[in-house]
Amino acid sequence: MTSTSRVLRALAPTRPLALTFILLAAFMLTAAQAFAHNVTAGDAGYIQEIWGVKIIPFIYLGAKHMVTGYDHILFLLGVVFFLYRMKDVGIYVSLFAIGHSVTMLFGVWYGWGINAYIIDAIIGLSVVYKALDNLGYYQKWFGFQPNTKVATLIFGLFHGTGLATKIIEYQIPQDGLLANLLAFNVGVEVGQLLALAVILIVMGYWRRHPNFMRQATIANVVMMGLGIWLTAYQVAGYIAST
């Protein structure tokens, strides 16, 4: 602060006592006001404090969002659970990436804000769907296997809508929005590849285990349970919010 000037409107000069009291009160109020603003901390707080193109920070935020987003990771685990050829992994992960990139970018750009609880409940259901798929229930129930590639793409679209809903809540400034959004999307894919690397290493060890197929049944039942829990949790949140 180098200079401070202020044009005060005229206060009644004939009431020095009152004026003294006002100044005293003003001082006391002022003293209590230091730093009292509604602080938003964390990633959202950072985003609200900056403007302009910030490529690497937004790549980081996108990657962080993916790596810490257990619902996306759980679905990814379900998708690659029985894929052990790198070519298949590449195809399915790319389909998921295309799906969630499309709805994430268009969702933020055109402001398709969907209720976060509803979209997160659908994402929970995507985990349930994939676990049932892995367990072979669709063949048992319906006598045919729904196309797994199409399902991965479609659920990718829902996951992207969930991502868009979160980004809209972040209130990214308009200044530099497109570049930052693309950077965030690149970050989501980077985060997905990092998570995938860990998943593939763990699955690699596991698949060599002689009891893998039996344990796989248990693992997919557990995954389905987690998916149901995620869905129920979001539905409960939705009911509580209305």
Add this chain to the structure above:
Amino acid sequence: MHNAPKPNIEELPTKAQLFRSTIIAGIGAAAILVTVVLPAEYAIDPTGVGRVLGLTEMGEIKVQLAEEAEADRLLDEQRALDQSSSLLDSVFGLFVSAAHAQEAWQDEVTFVLEPGDTAEIKMTMEAGNTVTYSWTATGGRVNFDLHAHSGGESVDYERGAGQTEGEGIIEAPFAGDHGWFWRNRDSTPITMTIQVRGEYSDIVETY
């Protein structure tokens, strides 16, 4: 029954390959932790890579915001204990004559905000009072939070980052001090000029 055949052991990665992948992943994770995550989350940047990437700045802002949020929380607790300030508030309101709305600006506040500095300019308003405002920032771009909180109630009218001007009308939903928190995150000093008119009893400043 599964939706996949049991893989042949020959098609799976060997234990040696998996071990090598694990080592590489471990080294990669440690490198990412030191050069990316610690700078971006806690502004801890032993290698200096975080600064180059612009992530240490993110960590510094997060650490600062976390400290301010904590200070905010303590202040709220203190206010809840301190009943005298609300008493003073009401006495204070009695002595100041009601302001008359007119076309000309009633007050103009100007000050210079150095890079990294913050300021609060607030109007003391009663519930239902309205204030019309217009402000400009010259020399740089300013971040702001137009808000109020008093006695457990709070309102956020508008927030912005990297702005140079603004105008509008606020209507106070509750009695208290309503106004701006300003912060200069730009690299140059900013001259702020704020003009207001409407129903308020005083302007309170904190630097």
